[in-house]
Amino acid sequence: MQKIVNVLGISLRYQSDDGEIPAIADLSMDVAEGEFLSIVGPSGCGKSTLLSVLAGLLQPDAGQVLLRGDPITGPHPAVGLMPQRDALLPWRTVRSNVLLGQDVSHSRSREAEAYADALLSAYGLSGFAQKYPSELSGGMRQRAALIRTLATQPALLLLDEPFSSLDYQTRITVAADIHRIIKQQQKTAVMVTHDLSEALSVSDRILVLSRRPASVKRIFVSDFGPDVPPLARREHPAFAAAFEQLWRELDVHV
Amino acid sequence: MSMSDTSLSPARTRWLAAQRRRRGLILFAKAALLLGFLLGWELSARLGWIDAFIMSSPSRIAAAIWRMTCDGSLFPHLLTTCAETAAGFVLGTLLGTLIAALLWWSPFAAQVLEPYLVILNALPKVALGPVIIVWVGAGPKAILLMALAISLIVTVLEVFHSFNATDTEMLTLLRAMGAGKLCIFRLLVLPGNLPAVINALKVNVGLSWVGVIMGEFLVSKAGIGYLIVYGSQVFQMDLVMAGVLLLTCAAALMYRGIVLLEKVLIRHIR
Ligand SMILES: Nc1ncnc2c1ncn2[C@@H]1O[C@H](COP(=O)(O)OP(=O)(O)OP(=O)(O)O)[C@@H](O)[C@H]1O
Ligand SMILES: [Mg+2]
Numbered sequence: 001m002q003k004i005v006n007v008l009g010i011s012l013r014y015q016s017d018d019g020e021i022p023a024i025a026d027l028s029m030d031v032a033e034g035e036f037l038s039i040v041g042p043s044g045c046g047k048s049t050l051l052s053v054l055a056g057l058l059q060p061d062a063g064q065v066l067l068r069g070d071p072i073t074g075p076h077p078a079v080g081l082m083p084q085r086d087a088l089l090p091w092r093t094v095r096s097n098v099l100l101g102q103d104v105s106h107s108r109s110r111e112a113e114a115y116a117d118a119l120l121s122a123y124g125l126s127g128f129a130q131k132y133p134s135e136l137s138g139g140m141r142q143r144a145a146l147i148r149t150l151a152t153q154p155a156l157l158l159l160d161e162p163f164s165s166l167d168y169q170t171r172i173t174v175a176a177d178i179h180r181i182i183k184q185q186q187k188t189a190v191m192v193t194h195d196l197s198e199a200l201s202v203s204d205r206i207l208v209l210s211r212r213p214a215s216v217k218r219i220f221v222s223d224f225g226p227d228v229p230p231l232a233r234r235e236h237p238a239f240a241a242a243f244e245q246l247w248r249e250l251d252v253h254v
Numbered sequence: 255m256s257m258s259d260t261s262l263s264p265a266r267t268r269w270l271a272a273q274r275r276r277r278g279l280i281l282f283a284k285a286a287l288l289l290g291f292l293l294g295w296e297l298s299a300r301l302g303w304i305d306a307f308i309m310s311s312p313s314r315i316a317a318a319i320w321r322m323t324c325d326g327s328l329f330p331h332l333l334t335t336c337a338e339t340a341a342g343f344v345l346g347t348l349l350g351t352l353i354a355a356l357l358w359w360s361p362f363a364a365q366v367l368e369p370y371l372v373i374l375n376a377l378p379k380v381a382l383g384p385v386i387i388v389w390v391g392a393g394p395k396a397i398l399l400m401a402l403a404i405s406l407i408v409t410v411l412e413v414f415h416s417f418n419a420t421d422t423e424m425l426t427l428l429r430a431m432g433a434g435k436l437c438i439f440r441l442l443v444l445p446g447n448l449p450a451v452i453n454a455l456k457v458n459v460g461l462s463w464v465g466v467i468m469g470e471f472l473v474s475k476a477g478i479g480y481l482i483v484y485g486s487q488v489f490q491m492d493l494v495m496a497g498v499l500l501l502t503c504a505a506a507l508m509y510r511g512i513v514l515l516e517k518v519l520i521r522h523i524r
Contacts, residue, residue, distance in 0.1 A: 052426075055430045056430075057426065057429055057430060074432075075429060075430050075431065075432040076432075077432065079430070080430075081426070081427060081430035081431075083423045083424075083426060083427050084423065085423055087421070087423045087424045087426075087427045089424065089441075089442065089445070089446070091445050091446070091448075100428075100431070100441070101431045103441060104428060104431040104432060104433040104437055104441065105431070105432060152431070158430075
């Protein structure tokens, strides 16, 4: 399949007065067009760092990241980031938050607004367009944050623990909801998570990272079938075994 | 269950009545305190317990204010001081916010200037009075500078610290969207820290009064500060007290004005 991202042997060390921290060491991976890839790994292993590199916010010390064949040198319009807490600006209405990307790139046009409005109504937020984020529930805020990311029409979505601020029950339904929207929009998604069952329920592939400095330890390919939605996967007979296997691979207890 | 006005529970009715009584009592006590103070002052003066020539009295203050109102000398003084103060805090807040923005823009400049700002902040600004007079002359300019000297550095430090405390996740989001520094400032840092700027405005009202009156003590030929100094020099305590009273009222009114402005600003700028 066509690759949208190629990560070729990147390394990254954080420099500070106290010394340097190797965060990523000789990591190679790729992301196929249209796939949902999850990244799991021990806490502090460098997952967010890897995502920042993909977003063009950090440059690796060595190696290269290609986006559809071209090296990433900075933030790119084809890449959209969805942060952990929704990061909706509290003084902007939901609609105006969704159009933030257009305000940044000075590309707020009638078409852009129409597209944003269409997304809002397609995903049940048109009634809340003129409300402020504080008036929305956690799940709705997360959906608004996703729509904000989609509104700039990126090909690749980067999600850093997008559901960790939600309580457990909301999280399962919101994850299914977000997964459905991303698949419907035919976007490629790379999601960092520390919730293994979440990773199993939404991903086509799961990348297991080693402890810091991060490198690829293993890649899991989902065998639930491509069109099985997250909630059905959780019910799937093979789910528990897959979870067990992933858990072992993570090696958290050592 | 919602509580409509028609079906209040007895407990709710009792609670509401108690609240009303309490509010009334507080209002009454507030008024009584002021009236008692004025009455006590007036009586003490009339009965000769205190020397009304030195301590003045409410009726004498009222008479002094009335006299100045009639001969038209009060209004120009009041206007001068209020204008100077307004100019002082508007300028202090705008300039302070601008400098804070520049420091946010350049972390290098911020690190270089931080110790100097802290030292300047600790300096008692009154000490600058004579310096300012020598530099710009004994006029309105000196008064404005005095007001600025007092409010500017605090504003810079306060606003700069709040600019720097901007949510990192929102910063990351905007950077990932390809926003440059100017864009981040315009879309995130400034609107996000509007409350801090308005807070600086509130603090600056108070500080500007201090600066302006201090300046008027030192240099001026008009204004309430001048009235107070003049009164004390010719030993007219009624005039001095009238000045203090007018100052209190003007400051309170201006503060209310800022609170109103805050509501309008928050609603419209964002
Ligand atoms: N700006 C920075 N400067 C120095 N060290 C950093 C910086 N950011 C992260 N680190 C360190 O690099 C390592 C990897 O950080 P990163 O945030 O990528 O990990 P993570 O896998 O996302 O962790 P978590 O599971 O907590 O989200 C951590 O040990 C962290 O302390
Ligand atoms: Mg992280």
